[in-house]
Amino acid sequence: MAALQVIPIMFYIIGLGLGDYKDITVKGLEIVKKCDDVYLEAYTSILTCGSSALEEYYGRKLIIADRDLVEQGADDILNEAMKKRYCVIDPFGATTHTDLVLRAKEKGVQVQVIHNASILTAVGCCGLQLYSFGETVSIPYWTENWNPDSFFSKACNNYRNKLHTLCLLDIKVKEPTLESLTKKKKEYMPPKFMSVAEASTQVLKIIEKHKKTGETPEINEDTLCVGLARIGAKDQQIVVGSLTKMAEYDLGPPLHSLIIPGPVLHPMEIDYLERFRI
Amino acid sequence: MAALQVIPIMFYIIGLGLGDYKDITVKGLEIVKKCDDVYLEAYTSILTCGSSALEEYYGRKLIIADRDLVEQGADDILNEAMKKRYCVIDPFGATTHTDLVLRAKEKGVQVQVIHNASILTAVGCCGLQLYSFGETVSIPYWTENWNPDSFFSKACNNYRNKLHTLCLLDIKVKEPTLESLTKKKKEYMPPKFMSVAEASTQVLKIIEKHKKTGETPEINEDTLCVGLARIGAKDQQIVVGSLTKMAEYDLGPPLHSLIIPGPVLHPMEIDYLERFRI
Numbered sequence: 411m412a413a414l415q416v417i418p419i420m421f422y423i424i425g426l427g428l429g430d431y432k433d434i435t436v437k438g439l440e441i442v443k444k445c446d447d448v449y450l451e452a453y454t455s456i457l458t459c460g461s462s463a464l465e466e467y468y469g470r471k472l473i474i475a476d477r478d479l480v481e482q483g484a485d486d487i488l489n490e491a492m493k494k495r496y497c498v499i500d501p502f503g504a505t506t507h508t509d510l511v512l513r514a515k516e517k518g519v520q521v522q523v524i525h526n527a528s529i530l531t532a533v534g535c536c537g538l539q540l541y542s543f544g545e546t547v548s549i550p551y552w553t554e555n556w557n558p559d560s561f562f563s564k565a566c567n568n569y570r571n572k573l574h575t576l577c578l579l580d581i582k583v584k585e586p587t588l589e590s591l592t593k594k595k596k597e598y599m600p601p602k603f604m605s606v607a608e609a610s611t612q613v614l615k616i617i618e619k620h621k622k623t624g625e626t627p628e629i630n631e632d633t634l635c636v637g638l639a640r641i642g643a644k645d646q647q648i649v650v651g652s653l654t655k656m657a658e659y660d661l662g663p664p665l666h667s668l669i670i671p672g673p674v675l676h677p678m679e680i681d682y683l684e685r686f687r688i
Numbered sequence: 689m690a691a692l693q694v695i696p697i698m699f700y701i702i703g704l705g706l707g708d709y710k711d712i713t714v715k716g717l718e719i720v721k722k723c724d725d726v727y728l729e730a731y732t733s734i735l736t737c738g739s740s741a742l743e744e745y746y747g748r749k750l751i752i753a754d755r756d757l758v759e760q761g762a763d764d765i766l767n768e769a770m771k772k773r774y775c776v777i778d779p780f781g782a783t784t785h786t787d788l789v790l791r792a793k794e795k796g797v798q799v800q801v802i803h804n805a806s807i808l809t810a811v812g813c814c815g816l817q818l819y820s821f822g823e824t825v826s827i828p829y830w831t832e833n834w835n836p837d838s839f840f841s842k843a844c845n846n847y848r849n850k851l852h853t854l855c856l857l858d859i860k861v862k863e864p865t866l867e868s869l870t871k872k873k874k875e876y877m878p879p880k881f882m883s884v885a886e887a888s889t890q891v892l893k894i895i896e897k898h899k900k901t902g903e904t905p906e907i908n909e910d911t912l913c914v915g916l917a918r919i920g921a922k923d924q925q926i927v928v929g930s931l932t933k934m935a936e937y938d939l940g941p942p943l944h945s946l947i948i949p950g951p952v953l954h955p956m957e958i959d960y961l962e963r964f965r966i
Contacts (some may be wrong), residue, residue: 416879429715432713433715437708508817511815512960528818537790541824545819571845685790685793
């Protein structure tokens with residue numbers, strides 16, 4: 411029998427990986443099994459496998475905690491973390507907890523990050539070279555009075571610089587309903603995830619607006635785009651076509667991402683993308 | 689006892705992760721254990737744990753294959769891959785095998801990628817926001833007659849756009865010696881890995897050259913830089929200081945990376961970086 415491994419008292423942040431419960435790393439799993447308390451970050455709704463599948467596989471009770479709770483309750487947790495082993499399982503790949511880590515360090519609590527795959531690099535599976543990506547942008551859900559489009563100028567800037575743009579699409583989880591905002595007990599809207607079709611439709615509206623003012627933006631309705639869905643999961647999907655086509659295409663359940671490749675592609679990138687043509 | 693899991697006949701590309709043999713994902717490890725043949729990509733010299741540690745932990749004989757061998761021998765492997773399960777373990781995170789995947793698809797061989805952490809996102813552990821990175825650049829080793837500096841204008845371009853630049857540093861593995869180039873049997877130079885100090889020294893030389901022609905590049909000797917070494921491993925190191933300081937600092941064994949942050953940092957980025965000041 412292997413010697414029982416003792417993990418040090420520490421605050422761990424563990425990347426979950428992109429697909430299902432088996433996408434955690436071996437090291438991450440060992441720590442999850444041995445920590446005194448295991449938090450799972452709020453975005454459970456983005457899990458492709460559901461939190462109960464995680465609990466069963468890990469053999470651990472998971473404390474489902476939204477980001478606010480983790481960060482607001484952080485002081486209590488961190489005060490305990492000198493004596494106990496805590497870990498936070500992070501569906502986004504364990505790199506975005508700057509605030510939490512800073513506060514841990516202030517209190518003298520050791521932090522260890524167990525890295526895992528992230529959508530930021532997994533998108534390389536569509537065949538576009540990761541080194542040719544410019545700044546990543548986020549496309550937010552528009553509301554009646556709020557139609558931000560600054561991401562579009564960033565994407566155009568990348569395009570001018572012959573770089574690809576990865577567009578991360580908005581996620582709304584735990585949004586209080588308007589009616590409940592004034593009440594004591596908040597009620598939440600069902601989670602929603604922007605699809606490639608929704609994102610493309612918004613981009614088309616921005617292009618339309620620019621054209622009305624006589625501009626001709628670098629990115630237009632005919633620009634080649636890549637739509638990605640559920641990358642890393644068994645049923646992942648990649649499709650390639652014009653922005654107009656993307657606005658009509660249904661890629662199924664979340665999570666989706668959209669890539670606007672630069673204007674000049676490497677021959678191998680072209681060969682690769684061709685296989686995913688709509 | 690859990691039911692014996694059968695993995696489908698397929699060509700697998702499996703990310704190894706950044707640290708040691710336990711940084712493979714649970715899914716990746718299951719596949720490695722069950723494949724008929726397991727290739728380990730050439731860059732074993734960048735492994736922090738050595739390939740024999742991998743063999744022992746996986747309980748599998750690994751076929752050490754450099755990239756050329758994998759790609760040249762690919763036809764034979766792929767012809768067999770309809771009947772056998774092959775996997776390639778990729779120290780870089782399983783996203784850069786475009787050519788191999790294309791050839792597999794041409795032959796009708798199914799390919800599955802098991803993603804893992806990559807240095808491209810793991811650098812987020814220094815506290816700089818991943819969304820504020822521009823184009824990634826590579827700093828090559830200079831030779832007597834070849835001093836390329838195009839990466840520097842890319843980094844300056846990122847800087848002007850208020851974006852951080854991740855500089856990947858050159859790796860020389862399996863470089864034939866000059867004398868052996870004309871012989872039948874190639875002899876190879878010992879592997880070498882560019883350090884943050886070497887990279888910074890080259891950047892300083894480029895700045896010097898620009899200054900001699902009367903230019904004042906955005907990035908200069910006083911620009912704040914982040915030096916990273918062995919990210920994801922137990923003894924990882926992060927240091928922050930001017931480019932001049934980086935050129936003098938010894939970060940120890942490979943692999944190293946250098947970040948040139950943009951000119952405007954978020955207050956939380958500043959707080960975080962301060963903790964790593966030289």
